Amino acid sequence: LGEQEFLMTTTTANAGKVMQHLEYFLDVVWPELKVTVTSVTDEWAGAAIGGPNARAILASCVTGTAVDNAALPFMGIVHGQIAGVPVMICRLSFSGEMAFEVYSGAGYGTRVWEALIEAGKPFDLVTYGLEALGTMRIEKGHVTGAEIDGRTTARDLHLDWMLSKKKPFIGSAMMDREGLVASDRLQLVGLVSLDNRPFNGGAHIVEELDEANPHDSIGHITACCYSPALGKYIALALVKGGKARHGTRAFVSDPLRNRFGPIEIVSNHFYDPDGSRMHG
Missing domain, CATH: 3.30.1360.120 (Probable tRNA modification gtpase trme; domain 1)
Structure with missing residues (x-):
């Protein structure tokens, strides 16, 4: 001001x-x-x-x-x-x-x-x-409490472009520690339901579906909705090495609510990724 x-x-x-x-x-x-x-x-x-x-x-x-x-x-x-x-x-x-x-x-x-x-x-x-x-x-891929849960870093959420390369900031002393730059860290991704069924928040993501013995979770859903803009059920999720998995298939595994099914892992920016609607 x-x-x-x-x-x-x-x-x-x-x-x-x-x-x-x-x-x-x-x-x-x-x-x-x-x-x-x-x-x-x-x-x-x-x-x-x-x-x-x-x-x-x-x-x-x-x-x-x-x-x-x-x-x-x-x-x-x-x-x-x-x-x-x-x-x-x-x-x-x-x-x-x-x-x-x-x-x-x-x-x-x-x-x-x-x-x-x-x-x-x-x-x-x-x-x-x-x-x-x-x-x-969610359509835009903006993060909020479920993604900023105290365990994720700016890199995990693809927000490292916001971090200064010229001066220190809160967390800068730790950001390059081995555990915080590991390739298998949970990273923010988008999910698309391939069976046209709704997702549930907290459901796990697995590479191989085993409804009788769910195991080997590679991540979880943080937020989900039906997207009127896309006409699909979509979700944001934190998945191991997520950015490298864009365009690949996996499965949602939610035994407590009996929800299993195929998904595609995509960018967290589902809609208007270049921001033209916001910046025009």
Whole structure:
């Protein structure tokens, strides 16, 4: 927000944990830093708006700023007004679609929400819930709690492009240890059901199917859904040496729920892998 002022948004369910983590590092690890953190959760109301028409809807109701790609690029921030209420608009996406987050003072949240709904009527705007959001994130291959389980590394999740090669970061001293670079580590992959049946979270992946004596798991499913975009049952999974297995066949083995069947191991990016829908 300024030279020395930042607003951090977190996953809603873990806002308290993130705040606790920041305070721990400031108190114990980096006490010399001239940094203060303050929870401002109660001061803000936020609404996310996403999809191919998201920008057009904002353009029809926002004053005081443009929202085109030049004025508001991906990861950009602008300030304007909606229904006379000062708002801060951040362009970011969890779903993989063109998306924005609109922030206002907490007391004006309902007014801004209703203005967005009204502006969206000519564009067939609908509200969506967590199941729809979860489906879109699986199609996109975005990771969340089930994949970030405290045992995976950035490399396992194909996020090592985010790691600095010029300066140290939390975990950098350990990242090249033998056990963390082993070729058979569990890596994030996508799965496609080849028998057109739903998956179950937590089900195991095996190379040879043995329903009478399930054994030799090479990984497990972390998240699954039916993909409306693909017309298939898909899943994200952590599989040994997963990246090298793209395009190969295996089996899902779930004896507790009597679900066995063939699968194809693919990239975790099922839909719009180049991000054109989000960056356009």
